[in-house]
Amino acid sequence: MLRILEKIKYIKDNYLIETIILVIIAIILINTLFVYPIVGKCDNGDFERFMRYGGLKNIHNEYKKIYDGYFHNKFLISNPNPLLFVPVYINWVSSTILLKISVFIFLVIHGFSSNLFDIRYLAFVYCVIFLIGIFLIVSFKRFNSILKIICGAFFIVFFTSTCYITYFNSFFGEAGTIIFLFLNIGTYLYLITREKPEIRHFIYFFLASCGFLTAKSQNIPLLVFMLIIYAGLFVYYKQKKIRISIIIGTLIVISICGIGYFSLSDTMNRNNLYQSVFLGVLRDSPTPERDLQEIGIDKKFMVFYGHSFYDRKGEQDPLGKEMIDDFYPNISFGKILVFYINHPDRLWEKIVDSANNAYAFSNIKKGSFIKNQYDSNKVVNGIRVYLIEKFPKLHRNIYVFIGFSILYLLISIFYFIKYKDRTTRLLVLMLLFILASGASQLVLPVLGSGHGDFGKHLFLLNLSYDIMAGIAVLWIAHIIYKCSLKYFKNIIRLK
Structure with missing residues (x-):
């Protein structure tokens, strides 16, 4: 006791x-x-x-x-x-x-x-x-x-x-x-x-x-x-x-x-490659046939354009013999990356798309409950979703992402340069890792699987930027606290 x-x-x-x-x-x-x-x-x-x-x-x-x-x-x-x-x-x-x-x-x-x-x-x-x-x-x-x-x-x-x-x-x-x-x-x-x-x-x-x-x-x-x-x-x-x-x-x-x-299974890899091409490179492209040939794929595969990877009942089977023999061996994420590097305007379109599809969160609904147990009066925390719905332009604006990221990066670098103690510098490395984790998601999901299940694939983007928002709040509070402390100390000295 x-x-x-x-x-x-x-x-x-x-x-x-x-x-x-x-x-x-x-x-x-x-x-x-x-x-x-x-x-x-x-x-x-x-x-x-x-x-x-x-x-x-x-x-x-x-x-x-x-x-x-x-x-x-x-x-x-x-x-x-x-x-x-x-x-x-x-x-x-x-x-x-x-x-x-x-x-x-x-x-x-x-x-x-x-x-x-x-x-x-x-x-x-x-x-x-x-x-x-x-x-x-x-x-x-x-x-x-x-x-x-x-x-x-x-x-x-x-x-x-x-x-x-x-x-x-x-x-x-x-x-x-x-x-x-x-x-x-x-x-x-x-x-x-x-x-x-x-x-x-x-x-x-x-x-x-x-x-x-x-x-x-x-x-x-x-x-x-x-x-x-x-x-x-x-x-x-x-x-x-x-x-x-x-x-x-x-x-x-x-x-x-x-x-x-x-x-990763062959099916998973093929699914990602398929979506990277047909739901990524070719999506909203003014010249889809030319783009397909530029990444090294025969234009005959244009028949799959707009065709889901999971729809295997028709003649165009994404896992059919012709696809396995001639499509998947000739495509890679490296080729897709080179395509976007050669077409920065198209890459920028994909980055903007990522920002526009960020924070695809929704409140709980009937499907969030076991069947026949839906309760609209269930008390849960829905504040985060409310803020997203209340301020959609703040959460889905590429310029907000870029502006916030630049400020976050500059302040982090400032602290790394100014303070040479081990703890501060190592702390800054983690802060930059969180930034890299979030910012990279503006590009990586569309490279890895196009617009397939896009909102879900941007989850780490949402999580990382929410964490960085918390870091920003703590930093501002820290600055206010330090300034207030300094102000009151000066007042005491004057007295």
Whole structure:
């Protein structure tokens, strides 16, 4: 009892603000994701490749019952369940590890007697990691009490919104992107503010960064920017053991990113290439036939223009023999990139399209609930969606994105040049990584899959710029606080 009281006193003295913030966030998460009527995401066809890693399958076999437009929370656990123990299979992403953990927790709690998995077990695992990441960020040692409160309030208002947390009750990769990005930032802040960090602190960060980079195949190209952070750590931490651990960690992350990339199935790769051409390069093109030939594809394949990759019932089958023999071997993302470099006006059109399609969030609707459980009076956080709908020109304006990005970049560079201490410079590297993660999404999704499921592929753009908005708010609050402090000190001196 005495130990418990001592721990409570320690938390009260050192982490009172953080605890209050986490309790508020936990209440919102529990109410939204765990208390009936619960809210989540319905399957759009992407769930199956993720579910297989937990040995899960849909309760129904009929197409209409699987894709009925409603959120499903129960899934069958296969028996036997060999994939539960297979670490890597096709279309591997880091969140599949969390799925395996959640399925195992479910089986243990139910004494291995139930085969009806509840998706809320996965949401629970996501929520735990989400809260750990938030705690590490809010408890950043350079935050005073005011900044901690502002940071926590921003998390509550923006990141407990249904447009983000409902992904936790789903098998979409966006959930992993959210939790691992916050954990990545949190473990990094925890690392760089320690006077004498230990090797385990570097391990925490490398695990979190690897989790983020492999949460979706779309995140893997960001390894290029993450390597700059790894290099920064190597430069500023000169102890031999730590440098060896940084090198080993970097090589492991590169290897795991490679595993994630090469695990992509042929169908997935072909789907992305198909959409990059027919829903990207050729979309709104004044000269589609000429563009097709410029990227090295015979104009006979123009018959697929306006034809969905998933529509395989007609004569034009995107996975037909002619396509596999003559189309896919002759196209690559490198050729598509060269095309846009040679046509900067077309690239600019795609960047503007990305901005125009950003923040494709919506309020919860009937499909966000289990069938026949829709409740219009369900209390959830919809503030973020309200702001997007209230100010659409602010959220979907390429010039706002560019202007904000330039200011953010210039201020970050200013701090990097002015302050030469290790913590500040390493902090700036992470701030620039967040900028690179967001700004790159104005280009990468359209290169990688054209306008196929465009709004969803811009998710990291939305998340990154929301994080940068929070950073901007904290920076402004910090400047106001410093100026106020200086002002009152001058008044006291005059008196």
